[in-house]
Amino acid sequence: MSADINQIILVGRLTRDAELKYTNSGTAVSNLSIACNESMKQQDGSWQDQGHFFELALWGKQAEGLQQYLTKGRQIAIQGRLKQQTWTDQQTGQNRSKVVINVQNLELLAAPANSQNNYQVNNGYPNHAAQQHPQGYPTSPPPQQVPSPQQRNFDGFNQQPGFDPPAGPQGFPGPEHFNDDIPF
Known part of the structure; x- marks a missing residue:
């Protein structure tokens, strides 16, 4: 070979x-x-x-x-x-x-x-x-807002207001800890 x-x-x-x-x-x-x-x-x-x-x-x-x-x-x-x-x-x-x-x-x-x-x-x-722009360069996405420290959860991911983190094993929330209503 x-x-x-x-x-x-x-x-x-x-x-x-x-x-x-x-x-x-x-x-x-x-x-x-x-x-x-x-x-x-x-x-x-x-x-x-x-x-x-x-x-x-x-x-x-x-x-x-x-x-x-x-x-x-x-x-x-x-x-x-x-x-x-x-x-x-x-x-x-x-x-x-x-x-x-x-x-x-x-x-x-x-x-x-x-x-x-x-x-x-x-x-x-x-x-x-x-x-793309006429010059051929792709358009940039709209700037994303940086979450405040109160909106960051324990592992660095962004969280929505109304989400109540930890209380599951190893700090991960379980499905029963969501405060959102079911949409149907």
Whole structure:
């Protein structure tokens, strides 16, 4: 058994809209290109971003389900494997090759500012309740109020007014110690 490892994780932005195609057997494949920036320190002490570009292939139902969200400028995180593709150039007859990342997992991150698809997506299904700001960052939940010390019970959990803690074994209240009325 081989102990070789072929795994890659990248976070970057799509350089173009995804291109969905189908193989002769009917399998969906979405071709993507991602740019990952790296800050490099220059001799004068300043920093400059250097872009690295990678070709991606997303397969099957995931390619079909995420197609509408994979637009130019979208930030994504991927986990996949490197695969070397080889072919013969039709015009010159020379052998060619390139390395493509076969995506196994893809997570949508920030959408481009001008995007119409500003919904978070979970496993290819949109979560319309979690809308994002136009900049692509998720909206933050409303601030939660910190309970007063009188509202904290013995083990640090928040408690509702009217709940009378301890008196059960090891300090845990039993069901008979609730002061709330049954709602039916």
